[in-house]
Amino acid sequence: MRTRTLLILAALALMLLPMDAWAKPEVKVAITAEKEISVVENGQTVVKRVAADTVESKQTIFYTLTVTNSGDEKATNVVLNNPLPDGTAYVGNSAFGEGSTILFSVDGGKHYDTPARLTVTVKKTDGSTEKQIADPGQYTDIRWTIAAVPTGKSLTLGYEATVK
Amino acid sequence: MNTKMKGKRSWLNRFNSETLFFVTVLAIFIFASTPAVFALTGADAVILNVVRVDYTDASGNQNFSAEAAAMVTVSLVEAGVTISGRPTLADPGTGATIPAEQTVASGITASYLYAITSSANGDDEYYLDVAIDAWANAANRSVTTQLLTPDELGVIANNPGSVTLEASVIIDATAPATLFFPGGTLTGLAAGQVLVVDGVDYLVDSVTAGSSASHTYADGFAHSDDLGTLTAETRVQVVLAANPSGANVPPAFDATFVGMSAYEQVLFRVQVSAEADTAGIDGTVDVDVRTATDVAFTANLVDLQDVTTTYTAVNLTIQKLVRNVTTGGGFAATANGVTTNVLEYQVTITNNAGDAANVVVTDDVPDYTTLVVSGGNFASYTGPSGSGTITSITGAENLPDGVSGEHTGTAAGVPLVFYVGQGQDGAAGTGGVVLNGQTFVITYQVSIN
Secondary structure: OHHHHHHHHHHHHHHHHHHHHHOOOOEEEEEEEEEEEEEEEOOEEEEEEEEOOEEOOOOEEEEEEEEEEOOOOOEEEEEEEEEOOOOEEEOOOOOEEOOEEEEEEOOOOOOOEOHHHOEEEEEOOOOOEEEEEOOHHHOOEEEEEEEEEOOOOEEEEEEEEEEO | OHHHHHHHHHHHHHHHHHHHHHHHHHHHHHHHHOOOOOOOOOOOOEEEEEEEEEEEOOOOOOEEEEEEEEEEEEOOOOOOOEEEEOOOOOOOOOOOOOOOOOEEEOOOEEEEEEEEEOOOOOOEEEEEEEEEEEEEOEEEEEEEEEEEOOOOOOEEEEOOOEEEEOEEEOOEEEOOOEEEEOOOOOOOOOOOOEEEEOOEEEEEEEEEOOEOOEEEOOOOOOOOOEOOEEEOOEOEEEEEEEOOOOOOOOOOOOHHHOOOEEEEEEEEEEEEEEEEOEOOEOEEEEEEEEEEOOOOOOOOOEEEEEEEEEEEOOOEEEEEEEEEOOOOOOOEOOOOOOOOOEEEEEEEEEEOOOOEEEEEEEEEOOOOEEEOOEOOEEEEEEEOOEEEEEEEOOOOOOOOEEEEEEEOOOOOOOEEEEEEEEOOEOOOOEOEEEOOOOEEEEEEEEEEO
């Protein structure tokens, strides 16, 4: 009888084992928009970043993306796609992100590549066309690719965009 | 060595001169190439940034996604208005010539018509202040203002303290007449108003309101581990037409207009009236026209300074001469006569400046004489429009541009009253207007008792 009970308990324990297999990653992403303002503190003018609820034309918005894996398993093949907001222009060399590969698009996210390989077709005055390296202001999308985000890990990414 | 050095220095000098010349030319070119309008983003436009993360679990088989969004609103950049004259086909755009200072007759209202055009990146309230700040030899001064419809026929507001003008930045254009603006902008724009694009005034034919983009979640709470719903922006669509009361240029918009600003324009009339209160000396009234974006008139102040209106003083002269009709002779200051001689008096009214209104001449039958009345007529006149006779108590017989008159008897001392000029009305007892440069001559006869 005792042996039988033990067998049943063992079987139940085995049934519970797949619960470990239900573990999954849970990646959260947060985005903040900030702007820089000059304030006087102790007679000194210092530049501070504050939340950019409102901005003026030509002002720079500092976007910060925070990627956090709060799940109980690492996240893999993590890809963040961020279409550049309408009314803004990307500031060259401003994108960053630890442990990530950063690519850009000039065609609305159909194709991504490094800045040196991104080209746009320009029509010349004689009617002919030629390909030119895209200006950062012509970028339409940014993509960060991260191989893996371990459990409990947060990564900070970001870039700057100027309000047109 | 010296020669080489000299030559080298000479080359350097030439290089520096040439470089300076080309840099100057380049600078001028760049300056000249700068668009007349700034490509700003319209106030109240919403910059919506949505980032999406896609990932898999450790096995690489299970896919997950999440989104987050940030919204930033473009704020208003205030700027002073542009004040110009009213645009016309011959004098188009916001550079239309400011009305010249006027000289008018005393008592006449001088009217100045301005076009006020926004220059901000969004709708803003502009305070208006029009006041008389100096005057000389002028009485009964007043200044009034009006906001007018584009055709000048309708009054939107009398003596407005402020006006709100719309503005935004073009984000798309469809030939020939349709412009698109960020959703959420131009909320106060309506058909019949005027928008200035690239310096040309157009009449608003229709406006289709828009809305800003938004990103929400089904339960209404912000998430960072789930996908939300993106509602795309609905752009404001504005169809423009030629402004027949202004530049009257048909719209011909295309992609080159994207990035340009569109500014609302209103017509603003300033009316100044006064009377020159010193005979022979013109009166002046200085009016200060100011606008600003704050009620204290310190922010973005635009001041036309003093607009001077000159009121021409009336300079009316009157001359009385006499002659002896019985003995003959010309008119002179004096004449001689004996009993039963007939004397003829000539009263000449000349206006040398300004316009004289309500002109009434009163003369008495001289002592020791009796007024001569013939067929009911007791006097005659010559004016700018011809001659005529004057019958007592005839009322408006000589209207509109002559002289009427009345008398109550013929004896010495009886007053003779003459109502002179355009619009005179003897029956009502009111004189008329004697315009600058006009002369009226009245004659009547008496016999010596």
